[in-house]
Amino acid sequence: MTIEQKLDLLNRIYGIYDAFARSLDLACRKYCAHCCTSNVSLTSLEGYRLVHSLEPDQLEYLQQCLEPASEKRVFRPLLTTNRIAELCRQEREIPEEAFGDPAEICPLLEENACPVYPLRPFGCRCLVSRVPCRESDAAEMPDFVLTVNTVFLQTIEHLDATGCTGNLADVLLCLLSDENRQAYREGRLSCSATGLIGNHPLTVLMVPPEHRARLQPILAALAKLSTEPS
């Protein structure tokens, strides 16, 4: 699959999720940005989509915002979602993740608004809450939404199975390099050499039995993407 085909599929996956999110009764509003922290993770495909869509002056600004953030002890995942799913399938122990220092605000946030909102990765899209997080200091998410989020994380990682995952600052800084973007397009970006972790194909979906029936329309919409023309 070419990078253009992957980006097209990614856009359509986001479209399915955004339609699902619109069906929920959420407290999320513009300028509500308590959830915009420096601990967001994303795949290289999502990072590529973001960097690839910006103008040169925006890229320079991105670099300036991200460089200081990458030197901090932000959340850097050790395992991807599909890797965790596979360990669960094998009934193996899941190593604990280190969450670093208390989360700071996302280095991209400007006056409580996201300057790359249409290009934000799934890790930002899926952070939703029934109550304003500022009041409860945490998002309140129904269990079914957590399940849907996990399925989408698994699907996006699968689409980018030859790519990498990491913290927002690390992935974007990696892909701000023309050389790394070229390597990524050609499927030869080394995740370990760039401080990221390798993605995995999807082997098993993490869906609790009580959510299987309700999830069917979403799974059907995702399955249809692989059969319909772009």
Ligand code: SF4
């Ligand atoms: S997840 Fe919380 S902080 Fe983020 S937009 Fe929704 S209510 Fe606001």
Ligand code: SF4
């Ligand atoms: S990328 Fe945008 S939406 Fe995501 S955490 Fe940063 S400011 Fe918020």
